[in-house]
Amino acid sequence: MTSAPTELPPPRFGDRSLFPDLEARAYLNHAAISPPSAIIRQTLVDCVDVYGRRGVEGFFVYGEQREQLRLDIAALIGAASGAEIALTSGTSAGVMSIALCFPWSAGDRVVLFDGEFPANITPWQRAAELFDLRPEMLSVSDFHGGDGRGLQRLEEALKRGGVRLVAVSAVQFQTGLRMPLGAIGSLCRRYGAELFVDAIQACGTTPVDVEASSVDYLACGGHKHLMAVEGAGFLYVRQGRAAALRPHVAGWLSHEEPIDFLVRGPGHLRYDRPIRRRADLVEAGGYNALGHAALGAGVKIILGLGVEAIHAHADRYNDRLEAGLVARGFTSLRTPRAEGRSAILSVRPPEGRDSVELQARLGAAGIAASLPDGNNRFAPHWPNDQAEIDLILGAVDEALPSC
DSSP states (O other), X not given: OOOOOTTSOOOOTTOOTTOTTOOOSEEOBTTTOOOOOHHHHHHHHHHHHHHHHHTTHHHHHHHHHHHHHHHHHHHHHTOSOGGGEEEESSHHHHHHHHHHHSOOOTTOEEEEEETSOGGGTHHHHHHHHHHTXXXXXXXXXXXXXXXXXXXXXXXXXXXXXXXXXXXXESBOTTTOOBOOHHHHHHHHHHHTOEEEEEOTTTTTTSOOOTTTTTOSEEEEESSSTTOOOTTOEEEEEOTTTGGGOOOTTOOGGGBSSTTHHHHSOTTOOOSOOOBOOSGGGGOOSOOXXXXXXXXXXXXXXXHHHOHHHHHHHHHHHHHHHHHHHHHTTOEEOSOSOGGGOOSOEEEEOSTTOOHHXXXXXXXXXXXXXXXXXXXXXXXXXXXXXXXXHHHHHHHHHHHGGGO
């Protein structure tokens, strides 16, 4: 496996050198899709080259890369070992795997949150229909004030009994609110529920520690804050939880020693090999070699810069941008509490102004942002420099009178 060319500059805060042909003047859409850096692009080329030169041997070369990726992901999220990490096609694949494989009993309750991205709602609704579960929807908005009301409502739901699992996002996609996973995990432990976390709006820019927060399952994709590519992600399953899962999504690669019959000669083709009792039981078929190679490179960049440092960099950026927007009449949805902040800044435009039209005009001015549920959302990352903020505010000043 070849490495990225030495002439590529190292990742540096506030430096877009690794994105030489990025068209946006200010790219603040990392909460949607991050553009791949030159390092990621070279990694993809290297992977194709290996398969082009070596054919099927590339599978084994990148098998080693995937094992290292598991270790790196474990380090990123505070997992105990790489054996707790499965490689998937993204967040939804992880959510669906647990929703379908969890050892449900008819009548079990699952707690969800109104306001979440549908990826962390729909699979649980489908599981409720398939397994005769009782979903209960709490409100994310109860957590916004930081007054404990959200945790109180969750505890009330848990106290009623029968809750087997709580599914929540680490960071809310509309507002950027960082959920109190540690407190939620403690409540789940106290009342015998398990905790599932959708971490795609957190991993890479907002610290996540599955051990410290008593998280049992965590799913993430690589194309947002991990700055890799679409179609590659991971699933964390706490050690000991995998043994209870029902392998409803198992395929030929889910068995112990699944490829022996391809490499060890005659007599090894069997259909009775046990299904693995690890997180990777959900790895049912062919791997996304390209996607996971890119994910590996993206995770290494994040680990090298440090999630805490990236979070602080984005927070400083958002401090200045938020102040400028509020001075122009915007309403910020960002919590004033430092512990509740992520890398996302969402705002509502001044009264009478159209967020959709504003979004379009900012895009035409080269400001890449997004519009979840009508909110104007800005999501910086390590390449963003505060010098962009004057450009953004200038574009806002030009756009507002026509919105």
